[in-house]
Amino acid sequence: MxxxxxxxxxxxxxxxxxxxLHTVQNxxxxxxxxxxxxxxxxxxxxxxxxxxxxxxxxxxxPGFTDLHVHAPQHRFRALGMDLELLEWLExxxxxxxxxxxxxTYAKENYARFVEEMKKGPxxxxxxxxxxxxxxxxxxxxxLENAGLCAMVGKVNMDRNSPDYLQEESAxxxxxxxxxxxxxxxxxxxxxxxxxxxxxxxxxxDTLLTKLGDIQKKYKIPVQSHLSENTSEVEWVKELFPxxxxxxxxxxxxxxxxxxxxxxxxxxxxxxxxxxxxLMKKRGIFVAHxxxxxxxxxxxxxxxxxxxxxxxxxxxxxxxAGGTRCSIFYAMAEAVRMSKMRWRLVDESLAPLTVPEVxxxxxxxxxxxxxxxxxxEKGYAFDAFVLDDSRYDNKGEYNIAQRLERAVYLSNDDEVxxxxxxxxxxx
Amino acid sequence: MxxxxxxxxxxxxxxxxxxxLHTVQNxxxxxxxxxxxxxxxxxxxxxxxxxxxxxxxxxxxPGFTDLHVHAPQHRFRALGMDLELLEWLExxxxxxxxxxxxxTYAKENYARFVEEMKKGPxxxxxxxxxxxxxxxxxxxxxLENAGLCAMVGKVNMDRNSPDYLQEESAxxxxxxxxxxxxxxxxxxxxxxxxxxxxxxxxxxDTLLTKLGDIQKKYKIPVQSHLSENTSEVEWVKELFPxxxxxxxxxxxxxxxxxxxxxxxxxxxxxxxxxxxxLMKKRGIFVAHxxxxxxxxxxxxxxxxxxxxxxxxxxxxxxxAGGTRCSIFYAMAEAVRMSKMRWRLVDESLAPLTVPEVxxxxxxxxxxxxxxxxxxEKGYAFDAFVLDDSRYDNKGEYNIAQRLERAVYLSNDDEVxxxxxxxxxxx
Numbered sequence: 023m024x025x026x027x028x029x030x031x032x033x034x035x036x037x038x039x040x041x042x043l044h045t046v047q048n049x050x051x052x053x054x055x056x057x058x059x060x061x062x063x064x065x066x067x068x069x070x071x072x073x074x075x076x077x078x079x080x081x082x083x084p085g086f087t088d089l090h091v092h093a094p095q096h097r098f099r100a101l102g103m104d105l106e107l108l109e110w111l112e113x114x115x116x117x118x119x120x121x122x123x124x125x126t127y128a129k130e131n132y133a134r135f136v137e138e139m140k141k142g143p144x145x146x147x148x149x150x151x152x153x154x155x156x157x158x159x160x161x162x163x164x165l166e167n168a169g170l171c172a173m174v175g176k177v178n179m180d181r182n183s184p185d186y187l188q189e190e191s192a193x194x195x196x197x198x199x200x201x202x203x204x205x206x207x208x209x210x211x212x213x214x215x216x217x218x219x220x221x222x223x224x225x226x227d228t229l230l231t232k233l234g235d236i237q238k239k240y241k242i243p244v245q246s247h248l249s250e251n252t253s254e255v256e257w258v259k260e261l262f263p264x265x266x267x268x269x270x271x272x273x274x275x276x277x278x279x280x281x282x283x284x285x286x287x288x289x290x291x292x293x294x295x296x297x298x299x300l301m302k303k304r305g306i307f308v309a310h311x312x313x314x315x316x317x318x319x320x321x322x323x324x325x326x327x328x329x330x331x332x333x334x335x336x337x338x339x340x341x342a343g344g345t346r347c348s349i350f351y352a353m354a355e356a357v358r359m360s361k362m363r364w365r366l367v368d369e370s371l372a373p374l375t376v377p378e379v380x381x382x383x384x385x386x387x388x389x390x391x392x393x394x395x396x397x398e399k400g401y402a403f404d405a406f407v408l409d410d411s412r413y414d415n416k417g418e419y420n421i422a423q424r425l426e427r428a429v430y431l432s433n434d435d436e437v438x439x440x441x442x443x444x445x446x447x448x
Numbered sequence: 449m450x451x452x453x454x455x456x457x458x459x460x461x462x463x464x465x466x467x468x469l470h471t472v473q474n475x476x477x478x479x480x481x482x483x484x485x486x487x488x489x490x491x492x493x494x495x496x497x498x499x500x501x502x503x504x505x506x507x508x509x510p511g512f513t514d515l516h517v518h519a520p521q522h523r524f525r526a527l528g529m530d531l532e533l534l535e536w537l538e539x540x541x542x543x544x545x546x547x548x549x550x551x552t553y554a555k556e557n558y559a560r561f562v563e564e565m566k567k568g569p570x571x572x573x574x575x576x577x578x579x580x581x582x583x584x585x586x587x588x589x590x591l592e593n594a595g596l597c598a599m600v601g602k603v604n605m606d607r608n609s610p611d612y613l614q615e616e617s618a619x620x621x622x623x624x625x626x627x628x629x630x631x632x633x634x635x636x637x638x639x640x641x642x643x644x645x646x647x648x649x650x651x652x653d654t655l656l657t658k659l660g661d662i663q664k665k666y667k668i669p670v671q672s673h674l675s676e677n678t679s680e681v682e683w684v685k686e687l688f689p690x691x692x693x694x695x696x697x698x699x700x701x702x703x704x705x706x707x708x709x710x711x712x713x714x715x716x717x718x719x720x721x722x723x724x725x726l727m728k729k730r731g732i733f734v735a736h737x738x739x740x741x742x743x744x745x746x747x748x749x750x751x752x753x754x755x756x757x758x759x760x761x762x763x764x765x766x767x768a769g770g771t772r773c774s775i776f777y778a779m780a781e782a783v784r785m786s787k788m789r790w791r792l793v794d795e796s797l798a799p800l801t802v803p804e805v806x807x808x809x810x811x812x813x814x815x816x817x818x819x820x821x822x823x824e825k826g827y828a829f830d831a832f833v834l835d836d837s838r839y840d841n842k843g844e845y846n847i848a849q850r851l852e853r854a855v856y857l858s859n860d861d862e863v864x865x866x867x868x869x870x871x872x873x874x
Contacts, residue, residue: 101852103802362792
């Protein structure tokens with residue numbers, strides 16, 4: 023439903039900054055001309071004629087951004103988690119992604135992914151499709167029609183991939199990417215393309231050079247994987263012997279951030295000092311995917327370190343390295359994994375707290391889309407209404423405590439209403 | 449509903465042993481005289497006149513045992529997880545437990561715990577109450593009436609506890625324990641008492657001596673905590689300077705296993721060689737609580753090592769160190785945490801697999817109750833019917849794969865039917 027001006031009344035919470043929650047009980051969250059106008063204890067005079075949507079007693083939170091998710095892998099999430107990464111890719115991931123050559127198959131299965139994303143707390147996502155342009159365009163259409171905001175990439179793979187899932191050549195991969203971009207660059211207001219080399223091992227130097235040129239020409243953002251696990255990092259070292267680090271190899275092709283190239287790198291579990299310095303210099307967004315990093319035996323990324331350095335960090339489900347779409351789940355796992363890193367690896371990096379992972383889920387990832395993730399004036403109006411009555415709060419907990427309980431206890435069925443970019447989805 | 453003889457038809461799965469799943473598609477699980485008679489591809493002649501409960505297309509699994517859970521903490525689960533253990537105990541746990549002095553409060557809140565346990569996949573549990581005998585008796589009545597099987601303990605604490613949650617003396621603690629045992633030892637068929645010293649720091653030598661005597665006299669099992677986190681282990685060393693390890697201190701009071709003293713010890717995260725040898729010698733059951741151990745910054749127990757040694761292991765939710773009651777959740781966390789232990793601490797101990805944690809959830813913990821956790825002849829008939837259609841399996845996955853998806857994707861709302869000790873709860 024499209025409304026330009028309205029007010030949501032309820033128990034409101036958002037992150038002012040990494041440490042500080044702003045909470046207002048029985049407050050008013052105002053949407054004016056489709057954009058957030060702020061949160062108020064009492065409704066200011068100028069909004070008195072706006073419709074009031076009464077969610078008294080419910081939590082109203084900013085929508086979450088899933089900064090790293092593979093849409094075609096949603097189909098087989100939570101399968102083969104006992105396999106090693108390479109075996110998992112060969113047994114499940116690659117054969118599954120190959121099926122998306124068929125647009126009918128793609129339409130049916132992407133619809134399920136979009137449906138799950140729509141009903142949960144995530145309002146925005148940065149999404150990997152497959153190498154198939156036509157199917158990726160279908161995914162974008164489904165996301166746009168569902169009312170969600172997303173950046174979506176046709177994936178590039180021209181080497182080190184199974185025959186059935188490898189593009190014919192660097193030229194074909196680049197040409198298909200340009201076709202995809204020409205189709206999609208201005209097609210939808212809320213769903214836009216993003217350049218998506220799968221990761222360095224599956225992209226030849228020729229292809230990476232071409233992608234660098236395409237990035238410059240189209241000025242589109244970039245997403246890929248970085249320093250996820252040991253064997254992958256070793257492999258990249260072999261493939262790019264002259265690079266100072268994994269990130270430097272991307273950088274040499276102009277695919278590693280900088281002002282005109284906003285870039286998300288997923289994982290960053292094993293980034294060393296040189297890479298961290300480069301990530302910081304280039305303004306890389308880290309997509310932290312704690313569930314995936316434990317499922318696939320990768321390790322635990324030093325997120326506290328990145329935050330201390332001022333590096334941008336958001337959270338990702340990394341379906342199907344991760345199994346759960348809701349970023350609530352990634353928040354709980356991010357806290358737990360940071361505790362285990364503190365306990366088992368490095369006591370100098372304090373564990374993440376619930377307010378901090380809430381910041382990452384809202385402002386941290388949202389910032390990749392611009393002014394997103396807060397309920398302050400001028401921010402996109404992304405919000406959801408959560409019914410936390412199942413947790414038996416009985417009015418005895420404050421909003422920060424109720425938020426914490428939602429982080430740990432939320433299932434997929436408690437989002438009552440949802441707004442994305444000022445539009446009410448349900 | 450009480451039926452003595454019936455058959456459940458559906459897709460059946462149970463653990464034959466730690467590594468091996470037994471699966472039968474469209475099979476028949478027979479309950480005869482209230483006890484399991486086995487699983488069959490085709491229904492044997494002698495059962496042809498039994499009622500058939502048709503769960504075609506649904507998974508039928510053995511009920512799970514929660515080997516370690518604090519019922520009074522259910523009320524505030526998922527709260528204060530950013531606090532250090534001691535601060536958490538003082539802020540939430542101890543004040544909350546003190547409220548159970550009031551039996552009206554206890555009745556209301558224990559009813560919520562029992563309701564949640566009833567609707568989920570857990571059929572049995574070993575439960576901590578509080579120091580209050582009357583409230584603990586109410587908890588047992590609620591569990592019995594709900595049709596669940598449990599061992600429940602009135603907790604002992606006569607030192608190092610806040611004034612409002614400390615028993616007056618070792619004598620009073622022992623006397624109240626005897627009163628509780630006299631009331632409850634034969635009151636219910638399915639819910640029985642278990643001796644429950646909270647842990648060594650809250651029990652004086654005098655009290656432990658008396659509890660050892662009570663154990664011998666009543667021949668009841670014991671549950672407590674062991675080697676959970678660093679500061680606690682240090683504290684126990686100070687309190688029992690002549691003991692060779694934490695477990696040895698329990699042992700010196702006759703509260704650490706042996707043939708006539710079946711004992712569960714929760715956590716065992718930091719057990720050393722001497723303690724492991726003693727655990728093995730005494731037949732200790734380890735209650736592995738991976739979610740709690742990460743939430744409370746304790747670390748990751750070496751479960752593979754315990755299994756290699758032949759030590760009995762089950763899973764625990766450890767509400768409210770853990771947040772989720774369903775043992776499905778503990779299974780997923782047990783796999784993940786074992787992977788992180790492998791990656792970050794010790795590559796000689798292979799990660800746990802899904803079949804293995806399924807074994808722990810069913811046979812591993814169930815064994816504390818006797819022949820429980822398998823669908824073999826003579827085992828207790830504990831089972832639940834899971835509707836896994838939400839995961840979109842579309843008939844393409846085998847039963848082992850569907851089990852894996854349930855482990856990672858299950859919420860609390862997919863158990864359609866449940867049987868405990870031959871009785872159908874719903």
